[in-house]
Amino acid sequence: MNIGIQLAYLVASVLFILGIKYLGKTKDARKGNVLSAVGMLIAIAATLFTLEVFSLIEIGAAILVGAAIGLYYSQKVAMTKIPEMVALFNGFGGLASFSVALSDFFFKNANEATSLDAINLTSILLSVLIGGVTFTGSMVAYLKLDGKVSGQPITFSGQHLLNLILLLAFFAAAVLVFIDPSQEIYLYILVGIALLLGILTVIPIGGADMPVVISLLNSYSGMAACATGFILNNNVLIVAGSLVGASGIILTQIMCKAMNRSLMNVLLGGFGQTVATGGADGPAVVVKEIGVEESAMLFDSASSVIVVPGYGMAVAQAQHVVRELMEQCEKRNIEFRFAIHPVAGRMPGHMNVLLAEANISYDKLIEMDDINEDFANTDLVFVVGANDVVNPAARTNPESPIFGMPILNADKARTVIVSKRSMGKGYAGVENELFGFSNCLMLFGDAKQTITKVVGELKDMA
Amino acid sequence: MSVSALIVLIYVLVLASYLGFELISKVPPTLHTPLMSGSNAISGITIVGALIASNEMGYGTLSKWLGLLALVLATINVVGGYAVTDRMLKMFKKK
Numbered sequence: 001m002n003i004g005i006q007l008a009y010l011v012a013s014v015l016f017i018l019g020i021k022y023l024g025k026t027k028d029a030r031k032g033n034v035l036s037a038v039g040m041l042i043a044i045a046a047t048l049f050t051l052e053v054f055s056l057i058e059i060g061a062a063i064l065v066g067a068a069i070g071l072y073y074s075q076k077v078a079m080t081k082i083p084e085m086v087a088l089f090n091g092f093g094g095l096a097s098f099s100v101a102l103s104d105f106f107f108k109n110a111n112e113a114t115s116l117d118a119i120n121l122t123s124i125l126l127s128v129l130i131g132g133v134t135f136t137g138s139m140v141a142y143l144k145l146d147g148k149v150s151g152q153p154i155t156f157s158g159q160h161l162l163n164l165i166l167l168l169a170f171f172a173a174a175v176l177v178f179i180d181p182s183q184e185i186y187l188y189i190l191v192g193i194a195l196l197l198g199i200l201t202v203i204p205i206g207g208a209d210m211p212v213v214i215s216l217l218n219s220y221s222g223m224a225a226c227a228t229g230f231i232l233n234n235n236v237l238i239v240a241g242s243l244v245g246a247s248g249i250i251l252t253q254i255m256c257k258a259m260n261r262s263l264m265n266v267l268l269g270g271f272g273q274t275v276a277t278g279g280a281d282g283p284a285v286v287v288k289e290i291g292v293e294e295s296a297m298l299f300d301s302a303s304s305v306i307v308v309p310g311y312g313m314a315v316a317q318a319q320h321v322v323r324e325l326m327e328q329c330e331k332r333n334i335e336f337r338f339a340i341h342p343v344a345g346r347m348p349g350h351m352n353v354l355l356a357e358a359n360i361s362y363d364k365l366i367e368m369d370d371i372n373e374d375f376a377n378t379d380l381v382f383v384v385g386a387n388d389v390v391n392p393a394a395r396t397n398p399e400s401p402i403f404g405m406p407i408l409n410a411d412k413a414r415t416v417i418v419s420k421r422s423m424g425k426g427y428a429g430v431e432n433e434l435f436g437f438s439n440c441l442m443l444f445g446d447a448k449q450t451i452t453k454v455v456g457e458l459k460d461m462a
Numbered sequence: 463m464s465v466s467a468l469i470v471l472i473y474v475l476v477l478a479s480y481l482g483f484e485l486i487s488k489v490p491p492t493l494h495t496p497l498m499s500g501s502n503a504i505s506g507i508t509i510v511g512a513l514i515a516s517n518e519m520g521y522g523t524l525s526k527w528l529g530l531l532a533l534v535l536a537t538i539n540v541v542g543g544y545a546v547t548d549r550m551l552k553m554f555k556k557k
Binding site: 367 | 463465467468471474475478479481482483485486487488489490491492493494495496497498499500501502503504505506507508509510511512513514515516517523524525526528529530531532533534535536537538539540541542543544545546547548549550551552553554555556557
């Protein structure tokens with residue numbers, strides 16, 4: 001193989017690694033992304049150069065179409081919809097690797113000169129399996145996130161047995177392909193099984209667990225690229241694929257830990273179905289209401305405020321008025337910070353992006369472990385659109401389905417105001433004990449409208 | 463492929479994964495969403511495989527069509543992934 005292209009791939013690999021290293025610091029992150037993109041450009045240019053395919057019109061057309069779609073989507077997508085986009089792109093990555101693997105199989109099968117050896121075939125079948133599962137699994141995750149299909153877990157008896165049988169059938173058919181690769185029917189069976197497995201493994205997982213699922217599928221899309229690297233004997237695919245694979249695995253672990261669930265428990269699915277009755281036998285929670293004016297007075301007299309944002313804040317599009325609230329408080333020299341739970345939002349780090357979009361400085365966004373000690377010394381905690389992540393039952397009630405989940409200690413503050421549309425339950429479908437606490441006040445109504453009014457009151461006071 | 467070539471690839475896989483774990487565990491949680499969209503873009507590296515596959519055979523063969531499909535999808539990932547990551551990172555400001 002050409003030495004020039006190998007060196008170009010080496011440079012690309014180093015740039016990918018540097019790109020991720022720069023993501024370690026928020027101020028350098030954008031530069032890192034550019035480095036990574038330059039690496040990609042070098043890899044593509046080097047490949048085009050050695051293939052001498054500049055004249056092939058259909059390759060140019062395919063790149064143009066893909067680039068136009070990608071560019072359009074990336075500029076149009078709302079920040080609340082990033083999880084959907086990532087889910088779709090995981091699927092595209094999986095399908096791309098899957099297609100390359102199949103293409104290579106048909107090519108080598110049709111050519112007398114290029115026979116398929118065992119290493120080649122194994123890599124192809126792995127790429128078909130991982131890529132296929134990633135593709136259909138991601139599509140189901142996308143549909144669930146987007147609300148096109150219900151986020152409810154879909155379970156039926158014998159589900160896990162069926163998945164196991166399908167996996168075994170995959171290996172059986174794989175053996176048959178090994179024995180005689182020219183019998184393409186077995187390959188089609190493998191393709192069908194892989195695609196079906198992706199659907200079946202994601203449908204039992206509930207909407208609340210999608211952050212785990214898209215992290216895991218992210219990892220799969222990297223592994224599929226790795227497998228494709230083994231097919232093509234290509235190092236840059238393996239390096240890039242490994243980085244993505246590692247990233248997805250780390251994020252999956254973080255998400256599981258933040259929900260106090262094992263990965264197995266998430267994957268087996270069905271969470272939130274049977275637990276809804278768990279809190280019903282307890283006494284109904286009696287809550288105290290607070291109005292807009294009194295809320296404004298509490299903010300005015302506080303010396304420290306911590307906001308606990310949840311996805312509900314983004315749904316109500318309230319992040320911009322929360323920033324105005326922050327500005328009003330900072331005018332009064334009130335310390336104002338945000339406590340970010342790892343599962344706030346619908347994917348890892350989602351809440352930070354939503355708040356950054358609302359022009360809130362990232363040094364105000366404090367991770368759970370760094371801020372949890374401070375709640376006890378805080379005058380006022382303002383919970384906006386969050387629920388399960390501040391439920392003290394996770395600490396105290398072994399009966400609760402969320403028992404053991406790490407939570408933000410909002411209840412330890414002097415006063416807690418909860419902005420909430422109504423007395424609905426959280427994602428996990430459990431009653432929130434915090435709402436009945438003596439230091440907790442409920443500010444009912446649409447978050448954007450009520451907070452706008454609070455800000456208005458604060459402006460009048462000034 | 464020879465076994466020795468395979469061993470080299472496995473070396474690369476193991477070392478790159480190890481490096482990946484080390485580097486990514488240092489990415490702050492604030493940036494986890496851009497990390498994921500950025501890794502969408504990086505997994506678009508399959509574009510290299512897609513180019514090779516698109517080039518392999520004459521018109522009309524299944525191999526070629528699959529290659530071109532992969533090329534469109536991988537390009538969406540690469541362009542869309544880097545562009546949306548940049549759009550997000552641009553918003554992270556410190557005052």
